[in-house]
Each structure stands twice: as structure tokens, then as C-alpha cells.
Amino acid sequence: MTDPVQDPVRFIDERTAGAALLRRGLRYLFPDHWSFLLGEVALYSFIVLIGTGIYLALFFDPSTAKTVYHGPYTPLDGQTMSAAFKSVVDISFAYKAGLLIRQTHHWAADVFVASMVIHLTRVFFTGAFRKPRELTWIIGLLMLFTAFLEGYLGYSLVDDLLSGMGLAIGYGVGLSIPVIGGPMTLSLFGAPFPGKPELWSRMYIAHVLLIPILLAVLITIHLALVMARHHTQFRQSRRHTERRIVGVPLFPGQTPRSLALVFFVAAVLFLLGGLVQINPIWQWGPFEPWLGTNGAQPDWYLGWLIGALRLMPSFDLTIGHFTLVPNPFWGGALFPLVVLGLLAAFPWIERRLTGDRTTHNLLDRPRDAPNRTAFGVAFLTWVFLIFAFGAADRIFVLLGLSYNTQLYIFRIGIWVVPLALFFGVRRVCRELQTSDRIEEVREQAEHEAEEDRGAVAGAPAQPAG
Amino acid sequence: MLIRVDTTKLKLPEGRASWAPEGILAYSKICTHAGCAVALYRKPTFPVLEPQDALVCPCHYSTFDPFTGGTVTYGPAGRPLPQLPLEIDADGNLRAAGNFSQRVGPSWWNVRSRPTND
Incomplete structure (x- = not known):
């Protein structure tokens, strides 16, 4: 007699010896708290990115060869454009589900980075990065910064007006790296901006592979x-x-939760892709190096860099005839490196400051580490304010507050507000700790009172009140 | 880019007196900050703060004064816009009378060396 389930399973196990490993894996315990699902949201967005990306790669043409558009979108009819831009307009209007998949891909990228940032803040404020998890923290940071680059390349490839402006800025920031920036950027672009056609092959292979x-x-x-x-x-x-460790096992406990989350994330992303327009490139039109438009904004996760570039006062650092530090270096290259470096070094900085070298498997609540929480809030606020200034021209349109006024408010605000928040947040954390201790003492006292009453010759418990 | 302004308002740097025949000025359109196109031409909306026309880059709002040789009046750019000397030849054609006053484009290590005139 053959068994349709047992036999194939035994066949595979006898040849892979995988049962023991699988049993261990299925018994892996997940902590029972919603905040551990933030990283999963990022993972599932990544899966949606891969899926939609493969579909887009079937139609996208990474070529700067000039072509004249004659397609279903008549406002662009007769317009000269690159084959890359034309293929994305065609994906949007000529191919089945093209626009849905393209917009879902774009939304998924925005959600991917957003969920990573929120996950990062959760890990930071709970002290999850401490020994023995510093490497996990570093790898996570590398992923985040790689994702910035991946997203930037993705929207640069489209060759619409916005992507070209972004690429020009990338070129300018590349050139601004002291001493080596010029030769390095030129070898990447092949020629001064907009570079040689090979740039497109290079960006494409980097973005899709x-x-x-x-x-x-x-x-x-x-x-x-x-x-x-x-x-x-x-x-x-x-x-x-x-x-x-207390938690739910991968199977059966965590599996349905994670499966539900996969479908939920995918559903939300596809709903966004289908219902909420994002990056309507046919409105921006094709890029030419002499074109630029007002009110141009990058995807949100690059907003902190545009803000930093705009905040810098006007100067290049020169030595004689040589330009040691061109202006875009500060905001476009040094600023993100400082953010990455500070975050990456933070586990060691904190260990040095607190002298705490022990292993930690239990998480802090933010109030448990007032200095860390205060620093984190101040640091995030610093980055957020610089990010917000990247949208100063939009704030002007919305609120009528002049760009110039905002510039001076932000130049002071990005230093003063985080500093004030540091002391404010630290105070709040300490007060919360105190109230926790009072609560603990009160509970202890009530508990003892209860016991005392019980000790009085087994007297019946008094009714409350 | 080519623009034509009132010659009485021109205050070009020394040695550039002949660069703008009949008030016609030529500047590089590539921003000296990060390389976007300096695509906006701003007319004064509030003359107290903005006394005259300006060339503005929409990426990071570097602002250049076309009347004084492309000097930076606002924003993060560290160098003026390179100016191209112009002349009107015997046939009445507008021609470049030499190379740009500076190297064109965003700054890098050697950007402040003089461009050659060939």
C-alpha cells in the first residue's frame, strides 16, 4: 500500500534529512507584539517590488536613442523623446495593466523605505540594537541606504523631466566629492552630464540585477x-x-498572521497603484539638459537630501585655484554619511557612555533609557526638519510663508528645536520612570496590606469600600 | 541662454564691457551648484526685496544676477554663472567672441582653472 502523503514526504526526508531542521524552524518563537511586524511589512513590500519589477522589465527599454512618439497619449504626439521615456509612456498607456503595475511598483518603493524607517525607529527606541544584535542593526542600515540608491536609480531610469533633474543633481553631488569626485563621476557617466548612453545600461543593470x-x-x-x-x-x-523566550511558534501561531500580512500589504499596495496616481510622467514630459521646472520634488525618501542642499549657505571651500569642497558635498554627500555613521556607531557609542557591556534580550521601553530616547528624538527631529525644508517651496504655496523667511527659520530651527527636545524628552522619560516607581510602591503596599488582613486569625476578607 | 536687458542697468565686471552688444547677454544655463538647468527667469514681484530680474534654478533656488555678470545673489551656489562674450559681426550676426568666463557646470576640484580659448 502506498500513502500519497507519507511516501513523498519520506522520500524527500531520506534524501535531504530536512525534517529536523524544519521542525526546529517551525518551532521558532515569535514575540507576541505588533511592532515586530514592521520589518515584515518592508519584506513584503520588497516581494511586491520584485514581482512588479519583473513585469516592468518585460517592457522597459533602457536606451537613450531618440525616437518620435506616436501613441495613444495624443498630447505627446510627435514629440521627440528617448526610447526609455517612450517605453514608460507605453507601459502607462499601451500595455495591459501597465499603469497599475508601474504605479504599484512606485508605491511599493515608497512603502518599502517608509516601513524600514519606522522599523528602524522601533529598534532604536527599544534598544533592540544592543549586544548581541549590533550586526543585525548594521545590516539593516546598509539595506536602508541601498534602498535609497535603488529607488533613486529606479526613477532616474524613466528619463522624464523630474528624473533628469534628479540625475543632474546626482552628477553635481558626485563631482563635489573632494579631489576624487571629478574623475570618479566622469568615469561613471562616461562624459560630462548628461553622460554617454552607456550610463543607461549601467543604471539599468544596477537597478534590476x-x-x-x-x-x-x-x-x-x-x-x-x-x-x-x-x-x-x-x-x-x-x-x-x-x-x-515567550512567544508564538512559527507554525501554527505566526504563519497565519504573516500570511495575512503578506496579502494585506500586497492588497494595499495594489489599491494605491490602481487608485492613487503617482509620478504621472506624461505630464512632466521628456528630459533635456536645458529643461527644469519649478516645484520639482523627489520621492519622499530623498527629501532630506534636497533639504540639506537647499539649506547650505552659498560657498565653495577653495585652496588657491583648487576647489577643495564644492557646496553640494555638505548636503548631498556628507550629511547622509554623518546620519549613516552616527546610527551605525550608536550601539558602541551607547556602550561607551553607559558602560553597559552585557547581553540584552529584553527590550527597553523608551522611558527606560531617557538619554537614548532623548538623543533619538533630537536626532530624528534634526533629520526631519531638514527633510521638511526640502518642501519649503511647497510650504510657501500652501501657507504663503516666504521661502526666504523659512530659510532663516529652518537654519536656526534645525539646531534649536532638537536641542530643546533633547532636554524636554529626557525630563518626560524621567518623570514617567518616577511615576512607575510610585505605582510599584503603591502596589507593593496594597499587596502587603492584603496579606496583613489575611494574617489576622484568618479573618474573612473585608468587602471593598 | 540669451537674454536682452536695458543697457543702462548693466554693471558687468571689469573687462566685460564689450561682452553684451546692445544689451544681449549669454550665460551658461547649467547651475554652478548641482548642475540643474537655470530655467526660471524671475521678474520682480516685490521690488523692495527683489529689485530687478533674476535667473533662478528651480532645484535649490540658487539665484543669479544677469546685470552684474551672473553673480550669486541667493541660494547655495558657490560660483557665478559663466558668461559667454558676444559680438555682432559685420553681417549683423550674433557670435561668440571667446570662451566662457569660467568653466561650465557644477564645481569640482579643478573647476576654477581658466578655460582655454581654443
Whole structure:
């Protein structure tokens, strides 16, 4: 007699010896708290990005060859444009589901980065980056910054007016790297901006192959490290300790949750892609190096860089005839490097400052580490204010507050507001700690009172009130 | 880019007196900050703050004064816009009378060396 389930399973197990590994994997315990799902949202957005990206790659043409448009979108009829731009207009109007998939891809990229940033703040404010998880933290940061680059390349490839302006700025920032910036950027672009056609092949292979593989490898290492050292957990009950893991197993507990989340994330992204217009390139038109438009904004995750570029006062640092530090370096290159460097070094900085070298599997609440929380709020506010200034021209249109006034408010505000928040937040954390201690003492006292009453010759418990 | 302005308002740097025949000025359109096109021409809306016309880059709002040789009046750019000397030849054609006053485009290590005149 053959068994249709047992036999194939036994066949595979006898040849892979995978049962033991699988059993261990299925028993892996997940902490029972919603905030651990933020990273999963990023992962599922990445899956949607891969899926929609493959579909787009079937139609996209990474070529700057000039062509004349004669397609269903009549306002662009007869317009000369690159084959790359034409293929994206065709994806939007001529191919089945093209616009849906393109917009979903774009939304998924925005949500991918957003969920990573929110996940990062959760990890930061709960101290999940502490020993033994510093490497997981570093890998996560690398993923985030790789995703910035991947998104930038994605919208640069389209060759519409906005993407060309973004590429010009990228070229300018590349040139601005002291001493080596010129030769480095020229070898990448092949010629002064807009570069040679090879640039498009280079950006394309990076966007659809090299960086996605890099991201996939980083995700794999990130998750492997999480599993190897196990998830952290909140002190939700007395059973949650540094040594004992409390949670739901991968199967059957976590699996339906994660499956539901996959479908939910995909559904939301496709709904956004289908219902909410994003980057209508046919309105911007094709790029030419002599074209630029007012009110141009990049995708949100590059807004902090445009803000930093705009905030810098007007100067190039020169030595004799040589330009040591051209202006865009500060906002476009140094600023993101400082943010990355500070975040990457933070586990070690904190260890140095607190002297705490022990292993931590239990998470802090933000109030448990007032200095860290205060620093985190101040730091994020600093970055956020610079980000907000990137939209100063839109703020002017919305609120009528002049760009110039905003410039001076922000130049002061980006330093003063974080500093004030540091002391304010630290104070709030300490007050919360105090109130926690008072609560603890009160509970202890009530508990003792209860016991005392019980000790009085087994007297019946008094009714309350 | 080519623009024509009132010659009485011109205050070009020394040595550039002949660069703008009949008030016609030529500037590089590539912003000296990060390389976007300096695509906006701003007429004064509020003369107290903005006394005269300006060339504005829409990316980071570097603003240049066409009357004084493309000097930076606002925003993050670190160098003036390079100016191209113009002349009107015997046939009445507008011609370049030499190379740009500076290297064109965003700054880099060697950008402040003089462009050659060939």
C-alpha cells in the first residue's frame, strides 16, 4: 500500500534529512507584539517590488536613442523623446495593466523605505540594537541606504523631466566629492552630464540585477542573524526574562498572521497603484539638459537630501585655484554619511557612555533609557526638519510663508528645536520612570496590606469600600 | 541662454564691457551648484526685496544676477554663472567672441582653472 502523503514526504526526508531542521524552524518563537511586524511589512513590500519589477522589465527599454512618439497619449504626439521615456509612456498607456503595475511598483518603493524607517525607529527606541544584535542593526542600515540608491536609480531610469533633474543633481553631488569626485563621476557617466548612453545600461543593470541581489543577500543575512540570536521581547509579564523566550511558534501561531500580512500589504499596495496616481510622467514630459521646472520634488525618501542642499549657505571651500569642497558635498554627500555613521556607531557609542557591556534580550521601553530616547528624538527631529525644508517651496504655496523667511527659520530651527527636545524628552522619560516607581510602591503596599488582613486569625476578607 | 536687458542697468565686471552688444547677454544655463538647468527667469514681484530680474534654478533656488555678470545673489551656489562674450559681426550676426568666463557646470576640484580659448 502506498500513502500519497507519507511516501513523498519520506522520500524527500531520506534524501535531504530536512525534517529536523524544519521542525526546529517551525518551532521558532515569535514575540507576541505588533511592532515586530514592521520589518515584515518592508519584506513584503520588497516581494511586491520584485514581482512588479519583473513585469516592468518585460517592457522597459533602457536606451537613450531618440525616437518620435506616436501613441495613444495624443498630447505627446510627435514629440521627440528617448526610447526609455517612450517605453514608460507605453507601459502607462499601451500595455495591459501597465499603469497599475508601474504605479504599484512606485508605491511599493515608497512603502518599502517608509516601513524600514519606522522599523528602524522601533529598534532604536527599544534598544533592540544592543549586544548581541549590533550586526543585525548594521545590516539593516546598509539595506536602508541601498534602498535609497535603488529607488533613486529606479526613477532616474524613466528619463522624464523630474528624473533628469534628479540625475543632474546626482552628477553635481558626485563631482563635489573632494579631489576624487571629478574623475570618479566622469568615469561613471562616461562624459560630462548628461553622460554617454552607456550610463543607461549601467543604471539599468544596477537597478534590476545588482542592487536587488545585494538587497536580497542583506535581507537573508539580516533574518539569519535575527534567528541565530533570536528575537528580542518586551517585558510583557514576569515570564518574559532575559533567559526565557515567550512567544508564538512559527507554525501554527505566526504563519497565519504573516500570511495575512503578506496579502494585506500586497492588497494595499495594489489599491494605491490602481487608485492613487503617482509620478504621472506624461505630464512632466521628456528630459533635456536645458529643461527644469519649478516645484520639482523627489520621492519622499530623498527629501532630506534636497533639504540639506537647499539649506547650505552659498560657498565653495577653495585652496588657491583648487576647489577643495564644492557646496553640494555638505548636503548631498556628507550629511547622509554623518546620519549613516552616527546610527551605525550608536550601539558602541551607547556602550561607551553607559558602560553597559552585557547581553540584552529584553527590550527597553523608551522611558527606560531617557538619554537614548532623548538623543533619538533630537536626532530624528534634526533629520526631519531638514527633510521638511526640502518642501519649503511647497510650504510657501500652501501657507504663503516666504521661502526666504523659512530659510532663516529652518537654519536656526534645525539646531534649536532638537536641542530643546533633547532636554524636554529626557525630563518626560524621567518623570514617567518616577511615576512607575510610585505605582510599584503603591502596589507593593496594597499587596502587603492584603496579606496583613489575611494574617489576622484568618479573618474573612473585608468587602471593598 | 540669451537674454536682452536695458543697457543702462548693466554693471558687468571689469573687462566685460564689450561682452553684451546692445544689451544681449549669454550665460551658461547649467547651475554652478548641482548642475540643474537655470530655467526660471524671475521678474520682480516685490521690488523692495527683489529689485530687478533674476535667473533662478528651480532645484535649490540658487539665484543669479544677469546685470552684474551672473553673480550669486541667493541660494547655495558657490560660483557665478559663466558668461559667454558676444559680438555682432559685420553681417549683423550674433557670435561668440571667446570662451566662457569660467568653466561650465557644477564645481569640482579643478573647476576654477581658466578655460582655454581654443
